[in-house]
Amino acid sequence: MRMAMLPTVVWAVVVAWLALAAHAAWHDNVLPKRAVKLGDHEVMRFMGNDTTEQDFKLILYDSSGSLLVGGRNVIYNLSVSDLQEQTRVVWHPNTGHKTSCMMKGGTENTCQNYVRILVETSPGHFLICGTNAYNPMCREFRLANGILELEKEFPGRGLCPFDPAHNSTAVFADDQLYVATIADFAGLEPLIYRNPLRTEQYDLATLNYPNFVSSFALGDFVYFFFREIAVEYLNCGKTLYSRVARVCRHDKGGPHKFRNKWTSYLKSRLNCSVSGDFPFYFNEIQAVTDPVEGRYGGHATTLVYGIFTTPENSIPGSAICAFTFQDIMDTFEGAFKGQASVHANWLPVQSTKVPEPRPGQCVKDSSTLPDVTLNFIKSHSLMDEAVPAFFGQPVMISTSFRYSGRFTAITVDPQVRTATKKAYDVLFIGTDDGKVIKAINTKSADSYQEVEPFIIEEISVFPSHVPVTVLRVLRPRGKSPRLLVGSHSRIYTIALARCYKDKIMSCSECVALQDPYCSWYKDIHKCQLTTQDKESIQNVSEGVHSDCGKPEIKTKKPSASVDKWDTTGSPPTDYGHAGNGDHNLPSTTSVPLQFTAETLAIAVASATIGALILGFITGFFCGKKCNKDEDNQLYADTDYEYFDQRQNPNSRLTSDLPEEVTYAEPVLVPQSLNKPVNLVLNMSPKATLKTPGSNTPGGNVGTVGAPMGPSLGLPTTGVSAGPHDIPLHYTPESYSTHGTLRSSEKYGTRGRDHRQRDFDHRLDGYSTTRSVKKVYL
Structure with a gap:
C-alpha cells in the first residue's frame, strides 16, 4: 500500500512544478496597467437597426472618407468623423430565391441577404456581394455625393x-478579384478563385474544410490566411492547423487540362507555440493584421500579427504571434511534404524527386510549364517546414486565469515613434467579453529575439456578452486618429490614447504609463500626446526616467495591482496615489488581486500533496488495524482442529496419541452413476478422536454418529473404538486419493449438508469431497 502511494505523490509534485514552470514561461501574469471605463463623451456610436440583428461583417474605409458597413439586407454609408448615417442601400433577396431557400430547409433567419464581400475596385467604385438566400449575387456600385448608385448586378457563385x-x-x-470562399450550397467545395483560375476541386490535400480569415496582396503574390483540418495529421487523429497560402499574381494557368487551375498554389503551416521539449501549440488562427513594415532591434522587415487560440472544447487560451514575410518566403522555398500512398505517413520529399522548373514559382508564362511540374504541384501543395514565429515566441499569451474568453480581433498602429526616437507597434486586441486590450512589446525596439509584453490599458467598450469582431485604426482628414471597434450589432469609435492631462500631475506618473502616445512636457507641466517638434520626457521600455526625480510613492508592479480609471464623470470610490504631495486627485484606484496564477498553482499543489500524505497515514493505520482484526477472526466459525492449530501453533496436544486432523477441501471427484453413493459422515475431527476412556458417554463411533445417521439416511453402527483404533470414516468406493503432508492413506469427509435426501448426491457423477490429513510429527 505504501509503495502504491509513493508514485502518486511523486507525480503530484512533478505536475505541480511543471505547471509552475510552464506558467512562468508563458508570461501569463502580465496584467493591464490600467482598467479603463470610458465616458459617453469619449465614444461615438452607431447602433444600426435596433429591431433585428444586423450581423455587421465587413467595414470598408474608402479613399473619399466614407465608412461602408455591410450587414443583413442593408449597406450603410457612415461619416467617419461622427458615425452618422449618410445613406443606406436596402438589399433584400427576391421572393423566388427566399421561397426556394425555405423549401431547401433554410430558416427565416438564414434565408436573408448577408453582405460578405465588400471591396473598392477603384476610387468611388465598389464591388459588393451577398448570400441572397443561398443564391449569391454581386453588385457594382458607384459612390457619388454620398449616395451609392447601382451600376451592375450578376451571379456571385464562386x-x-x-x-x-x-x-x-x-x-x-x-x-x-481574388476570393477564398465556399462555392456550393452544401459547403463541400472550398476554393481560392480568380477568374478563371481556381484550386483543385474536392481535393482534401489542397483545402480540407477551411475557415478563411484574411487575405492581401504583397509583392508578386497574394496571401491567404486560414485554418483547416490537417491532412498530414489524419493518420494520428483529427486536429486543426493554421495555414498561409499563396498564389502568383501573374499566374495564367497551365496547358491542356490545367488551363483553369493554379500553377503556383502552395501552403504552409503557421507555428504559434510555446517552445519546449513538448511545445504547446495555439493551432487555430482567428484574425490577422495588415502587413507592417518596421525596424525591430535594428532589423528591418515586413511582418503580420495574428491571433491564435486553443480549440473550442479546450481550456480557453489565446496568443499573439508575429510572422515575417521573409520567413514565409523561405518556407515556400524549402522541402515539399508528401506521402507515398494513401495510408503512408507524410514525409519530406527528396530534392532529387522535385522536377525542374521548381513547382510553385512565378514564371513569365505559366501555360508553357511541363506536365511533370504541374502534376507534382497538384499532389504536393503542402510544404514540409512550418513558418516560425518572429521573436522566437508569442508576443502575448492569455489564458482563462485573467480573461473569461478568447481574443477575437486585432489591429495595429505601426511604428509609433516616441520622444526617444524609438518606434513601437501598438497592438489593439479585441476579446469576446467586450474589451479592447492595448499592448506593446517593450523589447521590440531593441531586439528581434526577445519579448516582454506590456498591457498599457484594458478598455471596457461593450457589455460583457458582446464580443468584439472588428478593429480598425481610422485616420480622418484633419482630425486625430481613432480606433473603430465593431460587433455584430454596433460600431463605436474611441481615441487611441488617453493621457489624462487633467488627472496626472507629475512626471513620474506620466512616464509610468509606458504609453508611446503620451509624454511629459516640462515647460507646461502636462502629460499629453507625444509630438516630435517639442522636447518631452518618456521611457516606454522601463516606465521610469531620471529627469523625473525619485517619486515619493513607488508605483506597484502591474502584476500586483490594476489601476481603474473611470472617465465617465463620476469619481472613483477610492483614491490612488498622487504624483507629488501637492495633489490628491481621483486618478487611480489600486485593486489588489485576490490571487495570482502562481499562487493558485502553489496552493493546488500544496493541497494535493497534503491530502495524499494525510490519506497515506490514515490508510496505513486503518489497514494495519483491519488486518489485525481479520487475523483474529479468521475461520472463527469452524471447529476444525486444523485451523485451531494454525491460530495457536504453540498449543499442546492433550492426547497421548499422535493427533490426526482432517478438514474439508471441496474438489470435483468423479463418481460412478451405476454404483451406490456412500456418503461420508460429517462430524467434528475432535469427536472422531474420542476414546472409551473419555468423559463422553458412549464409547463407540456409532453412538457419536447416531444422531446424524437417520437424518442422512445412514445406518448407525455399534463398532467399538478402542484406544488404538483408527477413527472410522465413510468413503466412496470408487474414490481414492493421495493424502497430504506425508500421508498416502485414503480418507474421506463431507461438509455439513442439511438438504433433503434427494440432494445428498449429484446426478452428474461428481462429488465435491476430498480428504486431507494433517500429521504432526
Whole structure:
C-alpha cells in the first residue's frame, strides 16, 4: 500500500512544478496597467437597426472618407468623423430565391441577404456581394455625393458563400478579384478563385474544410490566411492547423487540362507555440493584421500579427504571434511534404524527386510549364517546414486565469515613434467579453529575439456578452486618429490614447504609463500626446526616467495591482496615489488581486500533496488495524482442529496419541452413476478422536454418529473404538486419493449438508469431497 502511494505523490509534485514552470514561461501574469471605463463623451456610436440583428461583417474605409458597413439586407454609408448615417442601400433577396431557400430547409433567419464581400475596385467604385438566400449575387456600385448608385448586378457563385456562417475573404489587386470562399450550397467545395483560375476541386490535400480569415496582396503574390483540418495529421487523429497560402499574381494557368487551375498554389503551416521539449501549440488562427513594415532591434522587415487560440472544447487560451514575410518566403522555398500512398505517413520529399522548373514559382508564362511540374504541384501543395514565429515566441499569451474568453480581433498602429526616437507597434486586441486590450512589446525596439509584453490599458467598450469582431485604426482628414471597434450589432469609435492631462500631475506618473502616445512636457507641466517638434520626457521600455526625480510613492508592479480609471464623470470610490504631495486627485484606484496564477498553482499543489500524505497515514493505520482484526477472526466459525492449530501453533496436544486432523477441501471427484453413493459422515475431527476412556458417554463411533445417521439416511453402527483404533470414516468406493503432508492413506469427509435426501448426491457423477490429513510429527 505504501509503495502504491509513493508514485502518486511523486507525480503530484512533478505536475505541480511543471505547471509552475510552464506558467512562468508563458508570461501569463502580465496584467493591464490600467482598467479603463470610458465616458459617453469619449465614444461615438452607431447602433444600426435596433429591431433585428444586423450581423455587421465587413467595414470598408474608402479613399473619399466614407465608412461602408455591410450587414443583413442593408449597406450603410457612415461619416467617419461622427458615425452618422449618410445613406443606406436596402438589399433584400427576391421572393423566388427566399421561397426556394425555405423549401431547401433554410430558416427565416438564414434565408436573408448577408453582405460578405465588400471591396473598392477603384476610387468611388465598389464591388459588393451577398448570400441572397443561398443564391449569391454581386453588385457594382458607384459612390457619388454620398449616395451609392447601382451600376451592375450578376451571379456571385464562386465569389460569395451560400451560407452566412461560412467565412470568406477577398482582395482586389491588378484589377482582379481574388476570393477564398465556399462555392456550393452544401459547403463541400472550398476554393481560392480568380477568374478563371481556381484550386483543385474536392481535393482534401489542397483545402480540407477551411475557415478563411484574411487575405492581401504583397509583392508578386497574394496571401491567404486560414485554418483547416490537417491532412498530414489524419493518420494520428483529427486536429486543426493554421495555414498561409499563396498564389502568383501573374499566374495564367497551365496547358491542356490545367488551363483553369493554379500553377503556383502552395501552403504552409503557421507555428504559434510555446517552445519546449513538448511545445504547446495555439493551432487555430482567428484574425490577422495588415502587413507592417518596421525596424525591430535594428532589423528591418515586413511582418503580420495574428491571433491564435486553443480549440473550442479546450481550456480557453489565446496568443499573439508575429510572422515575417521573409520567413514565409523561405518556407515556400524549402522541402515539399508528401506521402507515398494513401495510408503512408507524410514525409519530406527528396530534392532529387522535385522536377525542374521548381513547382510553385512565378514564371513569365505559366501555360508553357511541363506536365511533370504541374502534376507534382497538384499532389504536393503542402510544404514540409512550418513558418516560425518572429521573436522566437508569442508576443502575448492569455489564458482563462485573467480573461473569461478568447481574443477575437486585432489591429495595429505601426511604428509609433516616441520622444526617444524609438518606434513601437501598438497592438489593439479585441476579446469576446467586450474589451479592447492595448499592448506593446517593450523589447521590440531593441531586439528581434526577445519579448516582454506590456498591457498599457484594458478598455471596457461593450457589455460583457458582446464580443468584439472588428478593429480598425481610422485616420480622418484633419482630425486625430481613432480606433473603430465593431460587433455584430454596433460600431463605436474611441481615441487611441488617453493621457489624462487633467488627472496626472507629475512626471513620474506620466512616464509610468509606458504609453508611446503620451509624454511629459516640462515647460507646461502636462502629460499629453507625444509630438516630435517639442522636447518631452518618456521611457516606454522601463516606465521610469531620471529627469523625473525619485517619486515619493513607488508605483506597484502591474502584476500586483490594476489601476481603474473611470472617465465617465463620476469619481472613483477610492483614491490612488498622487504624483507629488501637492495633489490628491481621483486618478487611480489600486485593486489588489485576490490571487495570482502562481499562487493558485502553489496552493493546488500544496493541497494535493497534503491530502495524499494525510490519506497515506490514515490508510496505513486503518489497514494495519483491519488486518489485525481479520487475523483474529479468521475461520472463527469452524471447529476444525486444523485451523485451531494454525491460530495457536504453540498449543499442546492433550492426547497421548499422535493427533490426526482432517478438514474439508471441496474438489470435483468423479463418481460412478451405476454404483451406490456412500456418503461420508460429517462430524467434528475432535469427536472422531474420542476414546472409551473419555468423559463422553458412549464409547463407540456409532453412538457419536447416531444422531446424524437417520437424518442422512445412514445406518448407525455399534463398532467399538478402542484406544488404538483408527477413527472410522465413510468413503466412496470408487474414490481414492493421495493424502497430504506425508500421508498416502485414503480418507474421506463431507461438509455439513442439511438438504433433503434427494440432494445428498449429484446426478452428474461428481462429488465435491476430498480428504486431507494433517500429521504432526
